[in-house]
Amino acid sequence: MTAIEVRGLTRRYSGGFEAVRGVSFDVERGEMFALLGTNGAGKTSTVEVVEGLSRPAEGSVRVLGHDPFAERKVVRPRMGVMLQEGGFPPDLTVSEAARMWAGTLTSPRPVDEALSLVDLAHRASVRVKQLSGGERRRLDLALALLGKPEVLFLDEPTTGLDPESRRNTWELIRALLREGVTVLLTTHYLEEAQALADRLAIMHRGRIVAQGTVSEVVDAYPSRISFVPPPGIALPVVADAESSGRVTVRTNELQSTLHELLVWAQHNNVELSGLDARSASLEEAFLAIAEEAA
Numbered sequence: 001m002t003a004i005e006v007r008g009l010t011r012r013y014s015g016g017f018e019a020v021r022g023v024s025f026d027v028e029r030g031e032m033f034a035l036l037g038t039n040g041a042g043k044t045s046t047v048e049v050v051e052g053l054s055r056p057a058e059g060s061v062r063v064l065g066h067d068p069f070a071e072r073k074v075v076r077p078r079m080g081v082m083l084q085e086g087g088f089p090p091d092l093t094v095s096e097a098a099r100m101w102a103g104t105l106t107s108p109r110p111v112d113e114a115l116s117l118v119d120l121a122h123r124a125s126v127r128v129k130q131l132s133g134g135e136r137r138r139l140d141l142a143l144a145l146l147g148k149p150e151v152l153f154l155d156e157p158t159t160g161l162d163p164e165s166r167r168n169t170w171e172l173i174r175a176l177l178r179e180g181v182t183v184l185l186t187t188h189y190l191e192e193a194q195a196l197a198d199r200l201a202i203m204h205r206g207r208i209v210a211q212g213t214v215s216e217v218v219d220a221y222p223s224r225i226s227f228v229p230p231p232g233i234a235l236p237v238v239a240d241a242e243s244s245g246r247v248t249v250r251t252n253e254l255q256s257t258l259h260e261l262l263v264w265a266q267h268n269n270v271e272l273s274g275l276d277a278r279s280a281s282l283e284e285a286f287l288a289i290a291e292e293a294a
């Protein structure tokens with residue numbers, strides 16, 4: 001079932017500037033969809049309309065079958081929104097801030113449970129202003145989860161988190177997805193989108209310029225095989241050489257090119273030192289797409 005349906009969405013700011021121009025995508029229930037793009041591409045402008053904070057100039061948005069702007073009262077209790085800056089009174093303790101937020105919700109989960117989910121239970125009596133940047137980010141996530149949302153909006157959820165906290169947050173998000181929560185993620189961490197997202201869209205100047213699963217987006221870009229061959233040997237494939245002696249072969253047929261190389265190396269008794277073969281990363285595809293679009 002479709003949880004979020006966006007059709008031909010256009011958003012204009014005063015003065016007529018079109019920040020979002022005819023954007024369409026669907027997010028199925030229990031799926032994570034990542035919205036990626038360079039600064040100013042229109043991600044936040046899009047997400048705000050999906051959250052029901054603003055009405056589209058053109059096009060339509062449905063969340064759980066409802067218009068999130070016109071039927072905000074119905075949809076809002078079923079959403080969880082993690083903002084870029086939570087902005088809680090800094091003198092409240094963590095548990096006071098969470099209790100205050102829970103007080104605005106219809107059927108919140110217990111505050112202790114929400115704090116445990118993000119590994120902040122041991123910081124419950126600490127003032128918000130005394131939290132580290134990463135802990136504050138986790139508090140923002142706990143607050144977004146307090147209302148047991150069916151649709152969760154995550155805006156840069158792991159900024160400032162150390163590697164272990166980032167992994168723990170990823171695990172938590174994966175567990176939420178398994179429970180059927182739908183997630184709309186905006187992030188500049190392409191590795192995060194690659195690790196978590198079922199599908200993604202890349203925006204540029206208000207339009208979607210690439211959309212699909214991670215592999216659908218990445219497969220259009222060449223894979224790379226690199227190694228250090230013995231000096232002076234003629235290779236059976238075209239390769240770019242670096243001054244270090246390492247060469248890189250770019251190919252759209254990774255498996256067959258690698259096979260050809262390995263068979264050649266075996267027959268000629270050549271060692272391909274430091275051999276590395278990989279598909280394009282989402283980051284490489286993103287950079288190429290942004291460059292093409294520009």
Ligand SMILES: Nc1ncnc2c1ncn2[C@@H]1O[C@H](COP(=O)(O)OP(=O)(O)OP(=O)(O)O)[C@@H](O)[C@H]1O
Pocket residue numbers: 013014017019037038039040041042043044045046
């Ligand atoms: N309130 C506003 N009034 C006028 N223009 C705005 C307003 N908010 C955003 N914009 C413009 O709309 C465009 C899209 O901005 P938006 O914040 O949606 O981009 P983004 O993809 O979220 O960027 P970032 O990655 O930097 O967060 C930008 O050119 C921005 O300057």
